[in-house]
Amino acid sequence: MTRQEAVLEVEDLRTYFFTRGGVAKAVDGVSFTLHRGEILGLVGESGSGKSVTGMSVLGLVDPPGRIVGGAVRYHGEDLVTAAEKRLRQLRGSRIAMIFQDPMMTLNPVLSVETQMVETVLAHDRVSRSEARERSREALARVGIPSPDERLAAYPHQFSGGMRQRVAIAIALLHRPDVIIADEPTTALDVTIQAQILFEMQKLCRETGTALVWITHDLAVVSGLADRIAVMYAGRIVEIGSAVEVIDGARHPYTHGLLGSVPSRNRRGEPLAQIPGMTPSLLNLPEGCAFRPRCPRATDACFALPPLSDEAHGWRCFNPQGAVA
Amino acid sequence: MTATTSSRAAVPLPAPGSATPMLELSHLTKRFTTKLDFAERLAKRLGAKVQEFDVRAVDDVSLAIAPGEVVGLVGESGCGKTTLGRMVAGIIPPSSGELIYRGRPMAALPHDEARQATLKIQMVFQDPMASLNPRLRVSEIIGEAPRVHGIVSRNEQADYVASIMRKVGLDPAYAARFPHQFSGGQRQRIGIARALAVQPDFLVCDESVAALDVSIQAQIINLFMELRRDLGLTYLFISHDLGVVEHIADRTVIMYLGRVVEVAPSAELFTKPNHPYSRALLDEAPRVDTRKRTFAPIRGEIPSPLDPPAGCAFHPRCPLALPRCRSERPSLREIAPGRLSACHLNDMQ
Amino acid sequence: MTAVNPATAAPSRVQTPLKRFVVEFLDSRVAVLGLVVLVLIVSSALFAPWIAPQDPYDLSKLDIMNGMLSPGSADMDGNLFWLGSDEQGRDLLSAILYGLRTSLLVGFSSTTVALAIGLMVGMIAAYAGGSLDAAIMRLVDIQLSFPAILIALILLAVLGKGVDKVIIALTAIQWAYYARTVRSAALVERRKEYVEAAQCLALPRQRIVLRHLLPNCLPPLIVVATVQVAHAITLEATLSFLGVGVPVTEPSLGMLIASGFDYMLSGEFWVSLFPGLALLVTIVSINLVGDQMRDVLNPRLQH
Ligand SMILES: Nc1ncnc2c1ncn2[C@@H]1O[C@H](COP(=O)(O)OP(=O)(O)OP(=O)(O)O)[C@@H](O)[C@H]1O
Ligand SMILES: Nc1ncnc2c1ncn2[C@@H]1O[C@H](COP(=O)(O)OP(=O)(O)OP(=O)(O)O)[C@@H](O)[C@H]1O
Ligand code: SF4
Ligand SMILES: [Mg+2]
Ligand SMILES: [Mg+2]
Numbered sequence: 001m002t003r004q005e006a007v008l009e010v011e012d013l014r015t016y017f018f019t020r021g022g023v024a025k026a027v028d029g030v031s032f033t034l035h036r037g038e039i040l041g042l043v044g045e046s047g048s049g050k051s052v053t054g055m056s057v058l059g060l061v062d063p064p065g066r067i068v069g070g071a072v073r074y075h076g077e078d079l080v081t082a083a084e085k086r087l088r089q090l091r092g093s094r095i096a097m098i099f100q101d102p103m104m105t106l107n108p109v110l111s112v113e114t115q116m117v118e119t120v121l122a123h124d125r126v127s128r129s130e131a132r133e134r135s136r137e138a139l140a141r142v143g144i145p146s147p148d149e150r151l152a153a154y155p156h157q158f159s160g161g162m163r164q165r166v167a168i169a170i171a172l173l174h175r176p177d178v179i180i181a182d183e184p185t186t187a188l189d190v191t192i193q194a195q196i197l198f199e200m201q202k203l204c205r206e207t208g209t210a211l212v213w214i215t216h217d218l219a220v221v222s223g224l225a226d227r228i229a230v231m232y233a234g235r236i237v238e239i240g241s242a243v244e245v246i247d248g249a250r251h252p253y254t255h256g257l258l259g260s261v262p263s264r265n266r267r268g269e270p271l272a273q274i275p276g277m278t279p280s281l282l283n284l285p286e287g288c289a290f291r292p293r294c295p296r297a298t299d300a301c302f303a304l305p306p307l308s309d310e311a312h313g314w315r316c317f318n319p320q321g322a323v324a
Numbered sequence: 325m326t327a328t329t330s331s332r333a334a335v336p337l338p339a340p341g342s343a344t345p346m347l348e349l350s351h352l353t354k355r356f357t358t359k360l361d362f363a364e365r366l367a368k369r370l371g372a373k374v375q376e377f378d379v380r381a382v383d384d385v386s387l388a389i390a391p392g393e394v395v396g397l398v399g400e401s402g403c404g405k406t407t408l409g410r411m412v413a414g415i416i417p418p419s420s421g422e423l424i425y426r427g428r429p430m431a432a433l434p435h436d437e438a439r440q441a442t443l444k445i446q447m448v449f450q451d452p453m454a455s456l457n458p459r460l461r462v463s464e465i466i467g468e469a470p471r472v473h474g475i476v477s478r479n480e481q482a483d484y485v486a487s488i489m490r491k492v493g494l495d496p497a498y499a500a501r502f503p504h505q506f507s508g509g510q511r512q513r514i515g516i517a518r519a520l521a522v523q524p525d526f527l528v529c530d531e532s533v534a535a536l537d538v539s540i541q542a543q544i545i546n547l548f549m550e551l552r553r554d555l556g557l558t559y560l561f562i563s564h565d566l567g568v569v570e571h572i573a574d575r576t577v578i579m580y581l582g583r584v585v586e587v588a589p590s591a592e593l594f595t596k597p598n599h600p601y602s603r604a605l606l607d608e609a610p611r612v613d614t615r616k617r618t619f620a621p622i623r624g625e626i627p628s629p630l631d632p633p634a635g636c637a638f639h640p641r642c643p644l645a646l647p648r649c650r651s652e653r654p655s656l657r658e659i660a661p662g663r664l665s666a667c668h669l670n671d672m673q
Numbered sequence: 674m675t676a677v678n679p680a681t682a683a684p685s686r687v688q689t690p691l692k693r694f695v696v697e698f699l700d701s702r703v704a705v706l707g708l709v710v711l712v713l714i715v716s717s718a719l720f721a722p723w724i725a726p727q728d729p730y731d732l733s734k735l736d737i738m739n740g741m742l743s744p745g746s747a748d749m750d751g752n753l754f755w756l757g758s759d760e761q762g763r764d765l766l767s768a769i770l771y772g773l774r775t776s777l778l779v780g781f782s783s784t785t786v787a788l789a790i791g792l793m794v795g796m797i798a799a800y801a802g803g804s805l806d807a808a809i810m811r812l813v814d815i816q817l818s819f820p821a822i823l824i825a826l827i828l829l830a831v832l833g834k835g836v837d838k839v840i841i842a843l844t845a846i847q848w849a850y851y852a853r854t855v856r857s858a859a860l861v862e863r864r865k866e867y868v869e870a871a872q873c874l875a876l877p878r879q880r881i882v883l884r885h886l887l888p889n890c891l892p893p894l895i896v897v898a899t900v901q902v903a904h905a906i907t908l909e910a911t912l913s914f915l916g917v918g919v920p921v922t923e924p925s926l927g928m929l930i931a932s933g934f935d936y937m938l939s940g941e942f943w944v945s946l947f948p949g950l951a952l953l954v955t956i957v958s959i960n961l962v963g964d965q966m967r968d969v970l971n972p973r974l975q976h
Pocket of ligand 5: 406
């Protein structure tokens, strides 16, 4: 496989929330590189900083949150220091975001057609009829039957799954280079989820769009992603190709997560479980944040472990041997 | 058989382990309808698009659950899982059909026994925060019902609550806290403790691990299995996560648009599903052990429960549909010992 | 042997919702200032008989010769009139303190009674549902579609003057507001899983309503009620200003403003100005407290 050009490089990104209770380091030194047509799965538990990472890339972090360090390079151009005007130009055309709740994208009082046509016209100088044709195509691409009639409909006339597909169609209108999808299928059924995953896969293969798929569900990304990054308490604790991370997990947390998946346990036997609970960001353990729950912890773990490697790397002093 | 009036006395019921099912659902149906009010009728006269709304959320479901069994209930969003669970737990009454608890129809029980039977069937909810009253301390959340029903006296309440908390892996020292002071997993344990406090023998778990973090889910699933072993509980385990159901259910029921389409022992169902919908479900469920696969698009339209298709409700999406499927509704019938399926294809062999 | 690990420590000390509310309330300086001012106002109104220089209701103590004294001047006996006097020779400071008593009494009591009625009616509507609910809510809608002041004017025209009559009129216009708020809060709460859990535990119905539903419907109401007190006080002032509220012998703030209004342009501004300021400060401080309560309670409502 030839090395593709990097579309998006996130380097040592730090986004902190300055709250009443203290500073929450929601994203604390996250780095990853996204190549053309690549799908990166960003996995982690609730509160581990996945959404904030996605929002930071687009410069959408609201106070009390702030990007306090690091760089986000889109084709080499740093977005952290870019002007708001430039960001707005990129957002929605070159870099698109899909949210868990499609109503974040859709306006309930406008017809789907109005919203899609406006989106096209906002970034491209084309005629109205051409914009309409593009909208129709985009709807057809996400598998919405009879797109011509559906264009005239309002969001509330669609089911949840169809609304999400419309939101995705809007994200696809400008054939963006990068799509950041934040748990867009969590609320959907497996069959509809499969449909959406199918469309996304096809899109990446055909147009070279790079995709960051944020989810808490390892099973979804293991079938979809080329690379997987596992987040814990604001940091990437393991990153690598899907095969490396799922079949050769080295970080005890990744290992524990995979071990607790029911299908990896004998039917009816107790599931392997990770003891304890996710720490509060305001009160993180010193050194490796996973230490209090980690079965392999040693005294060395009171220091912060570095990420071992770019290709398949982990933040751990006592990594697990590769599992079969 | 005289009904005892003392609330502490057990309801005279057939002994567990006998051939009688613990709980039988007989032709349970739930319809949700709204009648138009005056203003809406007027608007309709004037040509506005107001519709009387009539959903058969659960349509003629029959099922017998043996003592100690874990029955999994699977199906897509809106197919009526929660509605069925709420009917079983006695939160909403069925529109028609009945619940038979240890051989006796619940609706026909005298008041006191009916209450006892209701207490024997408890529910564990999906949202660990919304299912706990934010204004009550844990001691009261767990201890209120047993005290009100005379299972413990006011003096015994604290000790009783402590023992139940220990049973679900909570430190009794937290009894004086409020729900918001706990993590999601701990809140779910409180919800389980509340159900256990009235000494049930049947638990309805409606997506009880869905809202929890992945690493916490395993802890709660293990707790359910431990309680089953230690207390001999019977479960109706509702979940959209096929992996979880496969792991803990003895038997699995698959629903589509309010109706049961397949019932089978889990081991068989997950290796050899019969109904085309079950197959589609199993095929599309993401699994950790599949690497870089191609996903399949949906054929046909997802039907609305307000306007279910005639014949077999799955026919618009079914790759194997026969002409007959469009007009004639297949009945749920035995295709092998212990296996039921509602599909015309089974008549073909 | 259980393999369950005892759940590790939950965050923070034992903290009641009330304590948390207080801590978060105290977070805003403006609101604390509002609260301090409000406490000062309420206590000076409560203790008016002891701190006021004069009893403004005792006509025998009034001397018409002391009419229209300017602020800071003294009468023949050397009694200082801090804020001046009105046309009947009343010490304005005393009149304001006593007037506050009337205004606050009217505001708080009408709000409390309306709250109680609205709470009951709203709960019944939400819990009963169906046609009773529809009937109650239509009545509420009809009442709320009329301007409050109009209803109060009509009622007072029928009932006549008097503090008690004003309270009745203000209660009558406010209850519908609470009924609607309670009903919508109760409808939201009723769908929450904890109420279903209580039903599943076969708890008696009145216990579910009183111990589970009601306490959780209260927070939005308390907020509405605080702001509503300010509203009631303003309404009472308006009614008295229009001359249909409290009797002249027991002037409230609105009455005082009205009585000084004629002199406004002839240089004797104080007769209207000081009662007006007192009214303004009272209302602003109540609203500040109410707003902060809303801000603190609101995120909690979304759980
Ligand atoms: N507006 C905010 N104010 C304060 N802290 C915030 C805010 N938004 C996010 N955070 C903090 O950032 C952390 C990470 O949040 P984020 O939404 O990225 O989590 P996530 O991984 O997307 O979780 P989920 O799976 O629940 O969506 C949270 O733990 C929270 O403490
Ligand atoms: N109180 C109600 N009034 C009207 N319709 C209802 C009510 N409750 C449920 N329904 C309808 O009944 C159908 C079944 O809903 P139910 O909540 O049982 O589905 P479910 O299988 O639990 O779905 P999910 O997986 O999304 O929880 C849905 O179409 C829903 O819209
Ligand atoms: S660094 Fe130490 S505590 Fe952290 S995961 Fe590795 S072994 Fe465990
Ligand atoms: Mg998120
Ligand atoms: Mg449900």
